[in-house]
Amino acid sequence: MAKNKENLKGMKEGELQKKLSTLQENLRVIRFKAEGSKSKNVKESGALKKQIAQILTELNQAKKKAVK
Numbered sequence: 815m816a817k818n819k820e821n822l823k824g825m826k827e828g829e830l831q832k833k834l835s836t837l838q839e840n841l842r843v844i845r846f847k848a849e850g851s852k853s854k855n856v857k858e859s860g861a862l863k864k865q866i867a868q869i870l871t872e873l874n875q876a877k878k879k880a881v882k
Contacts, residue, residue, distance in 0.1 A: 822872045830876075834869045837862055 822830065841862045848859070 822868060825872075827873065827876055830869050830873055834866060834873070837866050837869070841866065 825833070841859060844859050844862065
C-alpha cells in the first residue's frame with residue numbers, strides 16, 4: 815500500500831484525474847455486475863473505493879498547496 819501512495823505523490827494532476835475517472839468507471843461496472851448476480855471478488859469494490867479516496871486526497875492536498 816505504501817508503494818501506491820508514493821506513486822500517487824509523484825503523479826501530475828492530469829494523470830490523477832485520468833486514473834480517478836478510470837477507477838470510478840470500474841466501480842460502476844462492478845456495482846451493476848453485483849446487482850445481477852453474485853460477485854466472485856467481494857472485496858474488489860472496497861479496494862476500488864479506497865484507491866479513489868487516496869487519489870481524491872492527493873488532488874485536494876495539491877490544490878491546498880497551490881493556494882498557499
